[in-house]
Amino acid sequence: MTAPRIVASGLRFPEGPTWLGDGSVAVVEMKGESVSRVAADGAVTVLGDCGGGPNGSALGASGEVYVANNGGLSAEGTGYWHAPREFDGRVQRVDPDGTVTTVGGTLPGDAPHRPNDLCFGPDGTLYVTDSANWEDLRNIRPGRIVAIGPDGTQLGHVVVPAMPNGVAFGPDGRLYLSQSLTRKVLAFEVDGGEFGEPRQVLKLPSGMPDGFAFDGDGTLYVCGSIGDAIHVYVDGELKESIETGKGTQPTNCCVGADGSLYVTFGQIGQLVAYDLGLTPGTVHTGSIAGAAAMSGACGANQQTQGDRERRPGACEGAS
16 A cells, blocks of 8 residues: 555644545644645645534535534543633534534534534435534443434434444445444435434444545445554455554545545644545535524634634634
């Protein structure tokens, strides 16, 4: 396996890469409380100041980016990092001018809500995982996958124990989900807010599944953030494990139209590319109506592109 090409360094715990279609990749910077655009030459531009802990991203139909924001939490060594602007987790919409709004309202179940990843379905429904209170693993509650319709209404949800995490549609039309604490990837038949029974597709040999992506041939690339590896599966069978190096923490990945597999290395702050000559798969998009940011979002919905800097500070009036 060829060593990866470093696209950008100095990112503040990157996650959730999304191919933007112009040769650039969107990444969320969890500890930067933002979503950023990484150009092909490695230049980094903040697209939106989200507050909290942006955890995953998905491209919308009009160039907007949707963000699963866990509210401001990240694992760090033997403890946890908390964002300066912490709030209950939510789903956000970042428009091309940098305006940040909330979509889908308050997620179901008890707080804290910890949105982790999200993707659009073929019909434009947005699916988001809520990993629940993973900062208290001994007492972790079941999480959920929540379906949000184009008008921002919650269409339904399914309860999933053991930390639902990465989510994406497969070429077979099913919704795939990584269940981190069981090391499994599950698949659901879905129709808007209706969910079928989950079926186990695979179980990692070790570590913990995080984000993942399919290529156009149906090969599945699963990031093992605990274990420092990317596991490659064909028809549910493990074909290869790509060791990424101790302490890299590969958190999520996407396949670009250039045939490269883009991977975020959270712990060392890099976006890298494995130039594998892959066939790009179908990535669904949609558009969800945004509402004003809820209380605790520090007015992030009011910030536009002209206001942003590379390292956004605390918003006005935040303690």
